[in-house]
Amino acid sequence: MAEISFFDRVYEVVKQIPEGRVTSYGAIANFLGASGSARMVGWAMNNASKMEDIPAHRVVNRNGLLTGKHHFPGTRLMEQLLEEEGIAIKEDKIINFQQHFWDPSAELHEE
């Protein structure tokens, strides 16, 4: 019965990421109150890869590095999508990552 999994939490947050913005796995994990379980966030994204409503390309690691680009179909799809939103990519990492960074715990709030 509608048991809310950790993934669902991640999906909700990721889906709320505005365009031209990005966030980190740790930030989401932290927002969920599970700082350290950032792996779960990434894993959730793996499952989210099949979700069309999950802009996983807006989720990167804390370095702003496109660690998950290898999981996208194609080689440059992730960075391409980000560039489409106005985010510059250099060497698989986001330029001015801090500038595009979107902190859910700062912009969002508990349900």
Added chain:
DNA sequence: TCCATGACATCCA
């Protein structure tokens, strides 16, 4: 129940 894996984060050499 135990073991292995995972799109991370952080520390140390």
Added chain:
DNA sequence: CTGGATGCCATGG
């Protein structure tokens, strides 16, 4: 900078 090791939590076999 690179590589190895540890922690953290959840899922699957």
